[in-house]
Amino acid sequence: MSRTALVIGGGISGLATAALLARDGWRVDLHEAADEVGGRAGSWESDGFRFDTGPSWYLMPEVFDHFFRLCGTTAAQQLDLIPLTPAYRVYPEPDGDASSTPIDVVSGRAQARELFESREPGAGARLDEYLDSAHDAYELAVSRFLYDTYASTKGLRSPAVAGQLPRLAPLLTRSLHDHVARRFSDPVLRQILGYPAVFLGSSPFDAPSLYHLMSHLDLDEGVLYPQGGFTEVIAAVARVAEAQGATLHTSSPVAEILTQDARAIGIRLADGTVHEADIVVSSADLHATETTMLPASLQTYPQRWWRRRNPGPGALLLLLGVEGELPELAHHTLLFARDWQKNFGDVFGRDTRIPDPASLYVCRPSATDPTVAPVGSENLFVLVPMPADPSLGRGGIGGEGAPLIEEAADRVIAQIAAWTGIPDLAARIRVRRTIAPADFEADLGAWRGGALGLAHTLAQSAVFRPRNASRKVGGLFYAGTSVLPGIGLPMCLISAELVVKRLRGDDGAARLPEPSGVGAGRGVGPGRDDA
Structure with a gap:
């Protein structure tokens, strides 16, 4: 009889775990609470604009390629990757009222x-x-x-x-x-x-x-961009997982991890449906997994463990559909406040606040990708690091978020306009949505509304980071940004591989060996080259 696995969460780590387990012969069912897979790497559309709502930097390409090769394909077959020149543009805080002089960083x-x-x-x-x-x-x-x-x-x-x-x-x-x-x-x-x-x-x-x-x-x-946006990365990993034989269930929230004699035996969905399996892998937020899906006696990381942990930053995200072109902005643009230490102190210090002026990041994917905005318009994704504090409120569409969040968004738009020399930026905005820490908490179960995952301080890196297996529940494993090796899409792909290494009894430091004859045999999904 085949071994059975249940995966909780359809972000990139859950999808990759499902793919690798299925490749190893497990019968895998993945359950995602939302209507679509993607998790933090989500997508939102309005009036012809399509926004990535999460990761936007494609770094460590060899990690993506290694994952795809483990599944019998390659990143080149699955994605259309474009090198960015410049890699990014920098606007330092200007002196006085004049806009800043941009600095292009070329890889x-x-x-x-x-x-x-x-x-x-x-x-x-x-x-x-x-x-x-x-x-x-x-x-x-x-x-x-x-x-x-x-x-x-x-x-x-x-x-x-x-x-x-x-x-x-x-x-x-x-x-x-x-x-x-x-x-x-x-x-x-x-x-x-x-x-x-x-x-x-x-x-x-x-x-x-x-x-x-x-x-x-x-x-x-150098920095790459997957044409079509990061939703294409998620689609590729999901496609590969299904090609291996994994079954993906959306709109399927998990309420409880079922155990017997301190061993995971299945899950109970929010609607009461029970599914049994030999192992369970949760790629959901580790805090939510441990404190809401398991009884206190079986929690490796109970509530008291989290009291001294650093959740990393929250984020104010602005999704802006702008009429007209914005050549002042590169695909990636960074605005750096002069008082660097104060800026980070506002986010991570004792007395936190939304920084003003803020060191922030602007992504203009329409500089590279014609599919993300109507002709003659621009797509902007703005990320402002801010305290991981859900009490600051939720974002909204068209300025309907919490007053504190929308006021901060107004300041950010004015800052971008002034620093980069786009005085009419606010008047040209046709689509506007804000996302705040309370949204990360409510929609993704993110602990304290953190936008990325546990911060990579020394005490939360490598051997000190939460492991990929429960110490108290046999057959329960973890993947994602909360656990080894850490934050970001490449790290999430590696976290999936660590689950497989544990199941294989592999305690070495090397990555799993890639199969010979990559691109042939079971599991090659319809790649970009085949379109």
Whole structure:
């Protein structure tokens, strides 16, 4: 008889887990509460505009390709990936009323070195050393840390890791900000190297400097965009999961994980329907999984565990459909407030508030993708890191969100207009929707309304992050942003692989071996090349 698995949650980690389990011969049913799969990587449409409501940076492409290869296909077959030039544009906070002078960051070592040297004599050579270190740290992370389940200390005891300890120790104990500040004086260059901490749900003042490895991704490797948007990434992973034989159920919220003798035996849906299985994998928010789907006696991470945890930032999202073109904005544009430390203190400090002015991010996918906005119009996705505090209220459509949220959105629109030289931006907006921490809590079950997942502080990274298996319930596993290895679509794909490694009894640090003859045999979905 075939082994049976139930997967809770249809975000990318749940879909990837379903695909890999089915590939391993499990009979898999996935249950997603919403009407569509995607989770944080959702989508929303209005008046001819289609918005991604979550991730928008395609980084670590080899992780996506590895996942697809495990399933007998490739990223090239499943997605139409476009390199972005520039990788992103930066607008520093201007002096006075004039708009800021934009800085285009172009990927590639020579281009990055030239940019740094143009702003600070000698910075080009120092950037070479910085990026060499970032590359080495990235390779170490991929080969020794990200794919380790930490079910044993085998990986940590390997000579390859032990030999790196003298170099790792300062990278783990020094903040990313301090690491950068020791090497560069120009404030904008410091911000370019420090902002990736936000991708990790953290602040450059809190994230360990080991995470300088992130600069290898955007400055050395480059940034890609999946044509059609990130909804195409979700569609591809869902397509692959179904091709392996997994069955996906939407509008199917799970109320309870059923156990017997401290072992998972199935789930109970909100409508009372019971489904039994040999194992259960929850890719839902870990806090919600543990505190609402299990009895207190079987919670590995009970409510008291969460009291001292950092939820990462919340976010104010603005989805704006704008009439007319916006060449002032690149596909990715970052606005950096001058008082960097105060800005992050507003989000992560003791006395939190919505920053004003804010360091924020604007995605203009219509710069690359004609399918996301009507002809002659632009699609803008704006992300403003803010405290993870649902009490600030929910967003809404057409300015109908909570007053505090809509007032902040108005300030953000005015800030973008002033800093980038688009004085009539507000008057040209035809579609407007805001999303706030209370929406993340209500719609995604996100703990404290966090937009990304548990922050990557030292105490919440690698061996210190929640594991992919319950310590109290046999046959119960976890995937997603709350657990190993962490935040972001690539990390979610790896978290799915860690579940499979545990089931195979693989306690090594290496990624799973890819099958030979990739692209042939069972499980190849209808790829982009076949369209």
